[in-house]
Amino acid sequence: MNILTNIAPVKITLTVLAAMMLCLTNMVGAQVLVPSGSFHSVMPEIKGEPVEVESFYLDSTAVTNQQYNEFLQDHENWKPENVPSIFAYKGYLKNWENTNADDIVNPNQPVTSVSWYAANAYCQSAGGRLPTLNEWEYSAQLMDFESTADAKEFANRLMSWYSTFDNENMGAVGSTGIENRYGIKDQFGLIMEWVEDFKPVVADDLSLDCGTVGRMQKLGNAYSYAASIRYITRMSFSPKSTNSTVGFRCAYNVETMEDKKSNL
């Protein structure tokens, strides 16, 4: 069943469905079309109205250490020794010992300890951008469960995970076995991820206290509780934040990807 119970059915047009089929054979790092649709955000947007999301492409896995290292070879100004302090806290790439080595440690693990600025720069160079908060959440919540019990069990697991990340033994991208119905992997269970508008303007109006969690319980299930923790945690970041549990993946506009394909 769809965990987003009590929600208007997700709208999928036939054309994007066709495009989607082409992308189902994705591998690690592939860009997958997430068809347009709608979802219920935990944010106090238009009351009761689902949030509409246009089609977009999203990396099926988070950006890895190896991918980020390749980016650094072409963009020396983002190497730790060169990054100005206005773009990142001191912890930037702190888990990396060497940014020049070919044999980078844990090449297939997601890159973390990168600031929002750095994540932006990476995605720009990849011809994309960070996903918006709504795009990321919409994709993350496109998960199917066998039963309500399964959904509840998943939500409980999610809460435990948000209390204790095992960042000492982080897995490779694609290793969590968690993916949405289009094959976008690891939006949970591996790292937290930057989004373009991680601190929406409405954040300032929300009084961040216990009541905030309460009023974010719109979906009426434990899943939305985890979502509220995620939203609040993300809203509290600085764009310079470099957390050992925060990485990113890139999104791409549909037109950009179509241009790319027609140029091939």
Next chain:
Amino acid sequence: MKSIKLTFTLVIGLLLTGITSLSYAQTSEYEIDGKTFGMPEAEVFTEDYDGPPVVGDHLSMLPNLEPLDYEGNKTHEVRIDIIAQEIEVADGVKYEAWTFGGTVPGPVLHVREGDRITFTMKNRSDEAVTITQPTKEGSPFMQQVAQNNYMKAQEATMPMPHSMDFHAGTVAKDDKWRTIAPGQSIKFDWVANYAGSYIYHCGTPSVLMHTAMGQHGVVVVSPKDGYDTGYEVDKEYVIVQSEYYLKKGPGDLYQYDYEGAQNRNPSHVVFNGHQTILHDQPLKANAGDRVRFHVSNNGPSGTSSFHVIGGIFDRVWLEGHPFNEMRGMQTVLLGASSSATIDMIVPEEGKYILIDHEFADAEKGATGTLKAGPREK
């Protein structure tokens, strides 16, 4: 083109930074009934600080209370950093706690009514910090933990945004209790306007989760003229009751039990953060001693019916305020974030059990021992 894009990104980033710091009006100090209000705006900043996470002369580890070795009022420079720490809270039950200063509960701060506190806190949750190396720096708390590491604290990291809410402070929460991201620090002043024992805790949502994960402690504000008793107490101890909501994780460690926390079904209810610590290391006194307990129920969600088996509370000051005096109480009922200062005469040599008389809590750990030696006077 690239540089234009980068500049645009920077501007957006700065806007995002700015959203949380829309100008707060600088209020000026004023007094009502001898109490001081109107603290300067809190400062959020970054610093290279990597020293002891707890700094200040009057910070101690439970059940100790540092004596106030000064006359009148003073300004305390206090630092309590936020660090993650793997701790043991019952035999074989370890989890990665979110802490103030490295233990659960955090350090006890002792000040006098009317004192001013200049408080600094760095969110070092993404930094491995060791609290068990002997050090003369910092505070009595650091030395006491190094000498008596009953939680077997080991460094850990778990980057999360956090904040500090001192119940002993009277300020605007959207300024002083602001949430700071890992790597950020906050500094603000507050004045201890009211005598009593007050909890402090993280106020970042989910507050239930943050406090259940370990982010709470106590400030003891001694009345400026003391309690009107005509006697000195022989012993003084601080007791904090709190709940843990833990379940076994995939490895050796325990994890947060979301359902248990939601349904108020704690895995452990404890005194001073550990299921058996007040039996393993009993409080000590002698027959005929007057013992003062500063008891705080830090919750997050339960109540405490605090009782001592074999004793009657001679005097009780609810919330620790000298005006709230009661006499001859068998049990003091404390709601979540409520406290009492309790004087008890120890009747005779023997064993006295401190207990939450809500027995479901007692059986989950909320008990301790006061061991009384023979009468000396």
